[in-house]
Amino acid sequence: MAKMAVMEGSHAIAEAARVCRPSVVSAYPITPQTHIVEDLSAMIANGELTNCEYVRTESEFSAASVIQGAQAAGVRTFSATSSQGAVLMYEVLFSIAGMRLPCVLAMANRAVSSPINIWNDHQDAISARDNGWIQLWAEDNQEAADMIIQAYKIAEDHRVTLPVMVNFDGFQVTHLYEPVEVYDQKMVDEFLPPYDPLFKLDPKDPVTMGALAQPEYYTEARYMVHAAQITAKPIIEDVAREFGRKFGRFKGGLIDTYKMEGAEVALVAMGSILGTMKDAVDEMRSAGIPVGIVKIRTYRPFPVEALRAALKGVKVVCVLDRNISLGMEGAVFVETKAALYNASESPTMLGFIIGLGGRDITVRDIKGIVDKGYKKIGGERVSELEWYQLDRNILPEGI
Amino acid sequence: MAALEDLYASGHRACAGCGCALFLKTLMRVAGPDVIVTNSTGCMEVVSTPYPESAWKVPWIHSLFENNAPVAAGIEAALKATGRKGNTKVIAIGGDGATFDIGFGLLSGVMERGHDILYICYDNEAYMNTGIQRSGSTPYDASTTTTPAGKMSFGNQRPKKNVPAIMAAHGVPYVATTSMGYPADFTKKVRKALSIEGPKYLQVHATCVPGWGIDGALSLEILRLAVETGLYPLYEYENGQITSVKKIKNRKPVKEYLDKQKRYSHLFKMPGGDREIEKIQHIADLNAKHFNLDIEEKATAKEKEAKEE
Ligand SMILES: Cc1ncc(C[n+]2csc(CCOP(=O)(O)OP(=O)(O)O)c2C)c(N)n1
Ligand code: SF4
Ligand SMILES: [Mg+2]
Numbered sequence A: 001m002a003k004m005a006v007m008e009g010s011h012a013i014a015e016a017a018r019v020c021r022p023s024v025v026s027a028y029p030i031t032p033q034t035h036i037v038e039d040l041s042a043m044i045a046n047g048e049l050t051n052c053e054y055v056r057t058e059s060e061f062s063a064a065s066v067i068q069g070a071q072a073a074g075v076r077t078f079s080a081t082s083s084q085g086a087v088l089m090y091e092v093l094f095s096i097a098g099m100r101l102p103c104v105l106a107m108a109n110r111a112v113s114s115p116i117n118i119w120n121d122h123q124d125a126i127s128a129r130d131n132g133w134i135q136l137w138a139e140d141n142q143e144a145a146d147m148i149i150q151a152y153k154i155a156e157d158h159r160v161t162l163p164v165m166v167n168f169d170g171f172q173v174t175h176l177y178e179p180v181e182v183y184d185q186k187m188v189d190e191f192l193p194p195y196d197p198l199f200k201l202d203p204k205d206p207v208t209m210g211a212l213a214q215p216e217y218y219t220e221a222r223y224m225v226h227a228a229q230i231t232a233k234p235i236i237e238d239v240a241r242e243f244g245r246k247f248g249r250f251k252g253g254l255i256d257t258y259k260m261e262g263a264e265v266a267l268v269a270m271g272s273i274l275g276t277m278k279d280a281v282d283e284m285r286s287a288g289i290p291v292g293i294v295k296i297r298t299y300r301p302f303p304v305e306a307l308r309a310a311l312k313g314v315k316v317v318c319v320l321d322r323n324i325s326l327g328m329e330g331a332v333f334v335e336t337k338a339a340l341y342n343a344s345e346s347p348t349m350l351g352f353i354i355g356l357g358g359r360d361i362t363v364r365d366i367k368g369i370v371d372k373g374y375k376k377i378g379g380e381r382v383s384e385l386e387w388y389q390l391d392r393n394i395l396p397e398g399i
Numbered sequence B: 001m002a003a004l005e006d007l008y009a010s011g012h013r014a015c016a017g018c019g020c021a022l023f024l025k026t027l028m029r030v031a032g033p034d035v036i037v038t039n040s041t042g043c044m045e046v047v048s049t050p051y052p053e054s055a056w057k058v059p060w061i062h063s064l065f066e067n068n069a070p071v072a073a074g075i076e077a078a079l080k081a082t083g084r085k086g087n088t089k090v091i092a093i094g095g096d097g098a099t100f101d102i103g104f105g106l107l108s109g110v111m112e113r114g115h116d117i118l119y120i121c122y123d124n125e126a127y128m129n130t131g132i133q134r135s136g137s138t139p140y141d142a143s144t145t146t147t148p149a150g151k152m153s154f155g156n157q158r159p160k161k162n163v164p165a166i167m168a169a170h171g172v173p174y175v176a177t178t179s180m181g182y183p184a185d186f187t188k189k190v191r192k193a194l195s196i197e198g199p200k201y202l203q204v205h206a207t208c209v210p211g212w213g214i215d216g217a218l219s220l221e222i223l224r225l226a227v228e229t230g231l232y233p234l235y236e237y238e239n240g241q242i243t244s245v246k247k248i249k250n251r252k253p254v255k256e257y258l259d260k261q262k263r264y265s266h267l268f269k270m271p272g273g274d275r276e277i278e279k280i281q282h283i284a285d286l287n288a289k290h291f292n293l294d295i296e297e298k299a300t301a302k303e304k305e306a307k308e309e
Helices: A007-019 A032-046 A060-071 A083-098 A141-156 A185-192 A217-245 A273-286 A306-311 A331-341 A363-377 B018-033 B043-048 B067-080 B094-101 B104-113 B164-168 B183-195 B216-228 B262-268 B273-291 B298-308
Strands: A004-006 A024-027 A053-056 A077-081 A104-109 A134-137 A164-169 A177-181 A253-259 A267-270 A293-294 A298-299 A316-321 A346-351 A385-387 B035-041 B061-063 B089-095 B117-122 B174-179 B200-205 B235-238 B241-245
Touching: A004 A007, A004 A083, A007 A032, A007 A077, A007 A104, A007 A141, A007 A164, A007 A177, A024 A032, A024 A060, A024 A385, A024 B067, A032 A053, A032 A077, A053 B067, A060 A077, A060 A083, A060 B067, A060 B104, A077 A083, A083 A104, A083 A217, A104 A141, A134 A217, A134 A267, A141 A177, A141 A217, A185 A217, A217 A298, A253 A273, A253 A306, A267 A273, A267 A331, A267 A363, A273 A293, A273 A363, A293 A306, A298 B043, A306 A331, A316 A331, A316 A363, A331 A346, A346 A363, A346 B262, A385 B067, B018 B043, B018 B089, B018 B117, B018 B183, B018 B216, B035 B043, B035 B067, B061 B067, B067 B089, B067 B104, B067 B117, B089 B094, B094 B104, B094 B117, B104 B117, B104 B164, B117 B183, B164 B200, B164 B235, B174 B183, B174 B216, B183 B200, B200 B216, B262 B273
Parallel strands: A024 A053, A024 A077, A077 A104, A104 A164, A134 A164, A267 A293, A267 A316, A316 A346, A346 A385, B035 B061, B035 B089, B089 B117, B117 B200, B174 B200
Antiparallel strands: A004 A177, A134 A298, A253 A293, B174 B235, B235 B241
């Protein structure tokens, strides 16, 4: 029987990082990620995390650069960030993925300035979706911690060799106390073997990393990252299943579904909002309303085939986005639509912008969104995109 | 055999007479082969690694324009954590743009944290890779594509940033300036830097043929003139104190340095140019005073003192 303990989400994530035995940790504090890096510092100070160099940089840009250098030198690394820190890292994140360095980055998702706002939404990671990193999205403390361990296994798989960003909601996960498993180091070691780099900086066997690719090579270099993302799809599934067998928890690979049997309206979302959504669906199901949930657990690579299969036969899909591609729609909505557009059956799709900058999402909100789906089924006019919680009283006149 | 092999191979795409390529070649002869090199985006990165070619026979990584120092710090941390450090030296190479400007804060962090790396700035005094734009290292009155000389301007209107002093203020064990015009000085300082543990900063004056508008054959002569005029003093700081200065006998007028470079040619044509040359002479004189560069004969020194009083 696994030992359980009540821990803050940040601590659970730091514990997961610790049992993966990183050789170099580098990070810079930012709310709501701070507790993770503080906990790791304490673990090193207390001798719980050994053979590990903690580099306390002067910025996230440097933290990302430090883990890049360390990973290139052939060791396992860990970093964590959020929001402005992630934005500051972006240039390095591209470089890490292009160089196929399997770093793992914990991302406590938070809104991006301006206006400055320290609370949760998904803009930071969503805006980093094109840089080649695999993006995993956790729902709660346990899943976030488990995902860190899975992330190393996926990233370091020689068929993948790509960095992985593990996303979890700032505050809703990082600052929430919940019972989670206390990892058994031996079990983790059995699941995650020592890092075996495909290539590394070593004077005994010199390599050039980060060469200039002219037009005749650049496309192929980009294609190889893309191909590795596609290759990663079944590997992410396999790793999740193997983790499930070992630790007794399987929360889906690319996606997870909840009460999708015979669903007329399906809700699609990522992150901690899933808890509220499940409560709402439970209530609606017991009232005889056939509604279900598809949770996106892997946003990059985007689970096109899995979504097509899961949403088959559904009449209306409501996608909830805690991000906005300004001037367009929420990113998950756009991509879900794109994924289903050429499918044999394509349901009607509605997009909802919700929970930006930490705005609370209630069971009532979720039910209201499902209502919109049913209005659409009933032939009423429903706008394709709705800023669901927009308070028009706050807006200046004329907007 | 290995000793004769060039670890920075010929066949790279640098211009003939490029002082910076000479820097890399010489550096590798002195430092290699047990090194790991990080390189910022810039002319030396571009000319040395057009895929699938690489001039580097030592492990080498280029990430971005501004992060060669923290990437090197990460490598050092990895070697330390895994007990692989041994005698392996981690060397970060950056242009003046990377060092003085865009990577400055990151470099400061690495120096302050005490990483055991050698940072070398090859100082060609502008952003050469992108077509000769001004950097914080561009000297006073040099014409660049973003500080062009014109009817209303004598070129770059700010003096060169004093990065070595700032590096020394970090309390690092070793900071030095050197010049490819003096290969023996360069070699000596690289060796010394590599023998010291902790963060080291070396700044190497090196020509850019098109950037300075010079005859490539005169590269070394021009670099020596920079030193002989007092415009590029060579010195060492150890633990924050200046411990050696390359003295100059019969310091030459700056004109002799300036008139061999197109980047200063406007000073010889424009009205008021002579006054500008005087200002540059003043910069050299201040350097001479600050670093005590001049070797003066005793009598003249006394005379001078008397005059000053
Ligand atoms: C973030 C960023 N901004 C701008 C550039 C464009 N850029 C590439 S190299 C360079 C100048 C390099 O100057 P320096 O460091 O002095 O090296 P040099 O080319 O002179 O050898 C610039 C502006 C870049 N690559 N990255
Ligand atoms: S442009 Fe200047 S720095 Fe670049 S290779 Fe030519 S001479 Fe060297
Ligand atoms: Mg330059």
